[in-house]
Amino acid sequence: MFKTPPVRTIDRFSPPASPVILSPLHMKDRSMSLSEHKINEYDLSIDDIDSPECEMFPSQFSAGFEATSGSSVVDFDNFILSGLPSSKRFNAEELLSQIHECLLVQYSYQLNRNVIGEGSFANVHTCKVVGAGELTATFTVKIPKSKRMVKQIYKELLNYKVISDYLFDSGLNPIESPFMNCYGLAFTTNFINYNKRDVLPCLISSCLDSDLRLLSYSMLKNRESLTDLAIGSTLWWSLAKDLIDGLTIMKECKLVHSDFKSSNILYDSNTQSFKICDLTSAISEEDLINTTFENFEVSLQYCAPEMLLQQSSPNYSTDLYAVGLILLSAAIGSEPYHEILKSRNNSLIFLNECIKKNKVLDVLGVEQHNILQANEKEHKLIRSILVDRLGLEDLRALF
Structure with a gap:
């Protein structure tokens, strides 16, 4: 599973000339x-x-x-x-x-x-x-x-x-x-x-240059300051806009992505924009009705708490939560719950409990916390998604 x-x-994209x-x-x-x-x-x-x-x-x-x-x-x-x-x-x-x-x-x-x-x-x-x-x-x-x-x-x-x-x-x-x-x-x-x-x-x-996961890792090493965002502020806000726009389009198409994660976001260096990919797990509203939780393959690190607590199927809210985790990853330069997974004593049970209790921001390392504290606007948007669980419309007002 x-x-x-x-x-x-x-209003967000100019129509093609031809x-x-x-x-x-x-x-x-x-x-x-x-x-x-x-x-x-x-x-x-x-x-x-x-x-x-x-x-x-x-x-x-x-x-x-x-x-x-x-x-x-x-x-x-x-x-x-x-x-x-x-x-x-x-x-x-x-x-x-x-x-x-x-x-x-x-x-x-x-x-x-x-x-x-x-x-x-x-x-x-x-x-x-x-x-x-x-x-x-x-x-x-x-x-x-x-x-x-x-x-x-x-x-x-x-x-x-x-x-x-x-x-x-x-x-x-x-x-x-x-x-x-x-x-x-x-x-x-x-x-x-x-x-x-x-x-x-x-x-x-x-064929694009890189996925977001690799981009974050590579750019993290070249920061001018240890408190800079992993991919820099300009690219980070470009990513946030592209993901929110993508979620809006998918909602209008009545599609739930179901597997948002940093490796499913590609980077185009020519336009300095990000592209959502891998719609293998995406499912329409009509097909979601009779689909059970067990039918989905989802990435555990990008699960919303309710998916484990209630075994709920993916929906627009869980997609948005996963986008919040992607933005967190692009800010700190590592995957969600990295500190737990890299530990020799890591436990799948402990990871599950952290996800259920929505502790993703509480288990960050000191350096990762410092990055968020030094970037207030980005931190606010991440918390709005992961902690306050704001909806898509409310989030757009923050841009």
Whole structure:
């Protein structure tokens, strides 16, 4: 089970000058894809890519997706349906339509075999589009560890699609949103150097510099003063705004993230902004109704007290509490309850009791306490979330 009424968002992001989400299948303007915006950053048009024809599943699938025979489309749809998660928000036909809008099967990819991230269900690699030359952008690809875990890939894709559609319908630029840009779905058969036999769906996303956990650790060492915030005041407030904006958007999309933690927040050094990622555990309000606490895998250090006291399912309040812990971590440069976990006498029972009694600020070390005391505004916001348990609307008034 454990792993170790909002403000209008239109006022927070400027609308794009031109559409940035394009459909590779020409099915719908708001479909997810490798956007021309991303490719053109490198002065390279998609039309210039001389990519060899990919082998799809079924084998007839290639760049000319629309021209495939009716029988192969049926086979492909049956293959997709066999791996889709159940959903109260969408029926099977709607789920299938959502998947079709996100396909990126007209490209071939070169996979970097080095794993840059590993989760319970999937590994993350980097990749490039074949035939684009040295100037092509680098993307990340999330590949499930086995056939048994493909549902998690589809689920995450659909969650990104819900957010992407919301941003599009609101006239917001996805590239400026506080979410990682997920471009769409490919299959392992799209990778020219992937040798395993299983045909697995995989997510193609933007490749960013670092996650917040690593950023905090690295910047902590370069502070001018021992009482400075780990990531500095400017970046810390940028993080706070991005996370609060992200929570607001997720609430408007009726999605609960369920697994907020510092390693699920990515940093973009080009824009000095932060991006929420890993929507594997995110769940809609409709699906939350009949979901029990035991069905969730959550990170113990980022649990709200009520999740252990009452075995309550994740909700908007527990998401916000986890965001408070993320802000604490970015301030002090270490994970919540670090002092307990690093102790030789650490006890899981003691950690559980500290979480239940909401003692996260009481078990900080002396140096960590000094950081918070020296940064009153940041300390106030952290306490407002973790101790006072203010709601999203009240928190926005503090900015």
